[in-house]
Amino acid sequence: MNTYVAVDIGASSGRLILGTVDEGKLNLEEVHRFKNGFTKEDGHDRWQVDHLICEILAGLEKIKARGINRVNLGIDTWAVDYVLVDEDGKKLHNPIAYRDSRTNSAVTNLTSALPREYIYEKTGIQFQNFNTLYQLYTEDKADLEKTDKIMMIPDYLGYILTGNAVTEVTNASTTQMLNLRQGLFDKDLMGEVNVEADQFPHLVEAGTLLGGVRRKWRKQYNIPETDVITTATHDTASAVVGAPGFGDNWAFLSSGTWSLLGAELNTPENGLDAFRENYTNEWGAYGTYRFLKNIMGLWIIQKVKEELNNQYSFAELAALAEKEKSFKILIDVNDLRFQNPDNMIREIQDYASETGQFVPETPGEIARAIYDNLSLYYADSVHKLSAIIGHPITTLNIVGGGSNVALMNQLTADLAGITVVAGPGEATAIGNIIVQMITTGDVKNVVVGRHLIANSFELKTFAPRKDANVDILTKYRDFLATKY
Numbered sequence: 001m002n003t004y005v006a007v008d009i010g011a012s013s014g015r016l017i018l019g020t021v022d023e024g025k026l027n028l029e030e031v032h033r034f035k036n037g038f039t040k041e042d043g044h045d046r047w048q049v050d051h052l053i054c055e056i057l058a059g060l061e062k063i064k065a066r067g068i069n070r071v072n073l074g075i076d077t078w079a080v081d082y083v084l085v086d087e088d089g090k091k092l093h094n095p096i097a098y099r100d101s102r103t104n105s106a107v108t109n110l111t112s113a114l115p116r117e118y119i120y121e122k123t124g125i126q127f128q129n130f131n132t133l134y135q136l137y138t139e140d141k142a143d144l145e146k147t148d149k150i151m152m153i154p155d156y157l158g159y160i161l162t163g164n165a166v167t168e169v170t171n172a173s174t175t176q177m178l179n180l181r182q183g184l185f186d187k188d189l190m191g192e193v194n195v196e197a198d199q200f201p202h203l204v205e206a207g208t209l210l211g212g213v214r215r216k217w218r219k220q221y222n223i224p225e226t227d228v229i230t231t232a233t234h235d236t237a238s239a240v241v242g243a244p245g246f247g248d249n250w251a252f253l254s255s256g257t258w259s260l261l262g263a264e265l266n267t268p269e270n271g272l273d274a275f276r277e278n279y280t281n282e283w284g285a286y287g288t289y290r291f292l293k294n295i296m297g298l299w300i301i302q303k304v305k306e307e308l309n310n311q312y313s314f315a316e317l318a319a320l321a322e323k324e325k326s327f328k329i330l331i332d333v334n335d336l337r338f339q340n341p342d343n344m345i346r347e348i349q350d351y352a353s354e355t356g357q358f359v360p361e362t363p364g365e366i367a368r369a370i371y372d373n374l375s376l377y378y379a380d381s382v383h384k385l386s387a388i389i390g391h392p393i394t395t396l397n398i399v400g401g402g403s404n405v406a407l408m409n410q411l412t413a414d415l416a417g418i419t420v421v422a423g424p425g426e427a428t429a430i431g432n433i434i435v436q437m438i439t440t441g442d443v444k445n446v447v448v449g450r451h452l453i454a455n456s457f458e459l460k461t462f463a464p465r466k467d468a469n470v471d472i473l474t475k476y477r478d479f480l481a482t483k484y
Contacts, residue, residue, distance in 0.1 A: 026430065
């Protein structure tokens with residue numbers, strides 16, 4: 001059996017996780033963790049991608065120090081951001097982060113020339129001001145002239161490690177530039193942002209062998225012999241592979257910095273109902289589509305924790321929230337004001353004042369407001385999802401960090417009236433490894449991989465309670481419709 005390494009990098013941290021199979025169970029071990037984040041540089045929020053490369057290699061050194069001489073490695077990161085690379089293979093600048101303010105008006109400006117319905121019919125991708133389409137629309141034209149290749153973040157990391165450049169489809173679809181019918185970058189949309197199709201490396205499916213780590217890195221660092229597999233490079237795509245859902249009536253909620261709630265489909269759904277509700281058809285592994293809704297997610301509580309000087313752990317904030325009365329305030333968690341405010345706590349309090357509601361003051365009240373309203377938004381989205389895809393949803397598989405928040409899981413089960421299965425928390429790394437295992441032949445297919453996951457990790461089930469306050473969901477829907 002092979003040894004696998006999942007490089008899983010999020011907005012605030014990255015990890016190298018070692019995966020092995022023993023007695024029919026997949027075992028994970030975090031061997032290296034490092035910080036990530038954007039910093040202000042040349043007037044923009046930019047990622048330090050050289051730092052990420054150094055940390056990947058440092059993690060591989062730790063693995064070699066254990067006596068492991070050969071590994072397979074897959075990389076997943078967040079979506080939409082990219083690196084501009086010149087003809088010499090050098091990056092022009094550190095890549096701008098999607099939370100940068102440069103795209104605040106980009107959707108409005110671009111769709112004044114191209115109707116939203118036209119773009120959605122082509123791509124099936126939801127409208128978010130940070131999509132790659134709008135980032136490129138605001139990109140420095142002089143830099144685009146110098147650009148030979150545009151590489152998504154995980155593709156760039158793989159390129160630096162191996163010297164081979166590709167564009168993996170699960171991440172590429174989030175650009176809002178892939179044509180659903182053609183399976184290629186859409187020439188009309190690319191023309192609107194002054195980019196040519198050949199500026200992106202060729203498209204490949206998840207599970208493609210990229211190549212071995214370059215000799216120069218093996219000379220500079222004491223690392224194992226490493227084959228890089230282009231896994232499902234968008235972290236949500238990996239998380240969905242790592243969700244142990246079976247049958248036709250399950251949905252997923254990848255609950256982390258972002259919450260991605262949706263269903264795995266074999267054909268895209270880009271009709272008017274999906275368009276009106278801003279659902280997206282991101283491409284998944286093995287010919288599937290992640291039909292989902294982007295929800296602001298645990299970013300809100302992460303910022304609150306930080307603003308409280310990290311004096312409370314997430315578990316402690318959840319415990320404080322459980323002591324508070326539920327649903328004292330209603331919040332549209334997807335309001336753009338919560339995307340990157342200067343102060344999240346003050347933004348929540350200002351929102352409450354402006355809408356004439358109870359103003360949360362204590363850490364427990366603020367945390368309760370966040371978990372209550374995330375659960376309300378999840379439940380509402382489950383119902384809308386079921387209506388759009390045309391069949392009932394009986395189980396919601398919650399994976400990622402949010403699967404550990406029992407309060408939110410139970411509220412979601414109550415409000416949606418469905419069974420919630422929570423776990424595994426490390427679904428993204430697990431899905432990354434499962435794709436690698438399918439590539440090497442250690443696992444036959446995704447279904448077999450999901451059975452391996454269900455057999456390997458503890459899952460918790462939350463059934464809807466009979467005495468739950470389900471009427472609040474109707475009140476919440478009315479609030480979202482009329483709050484302004």
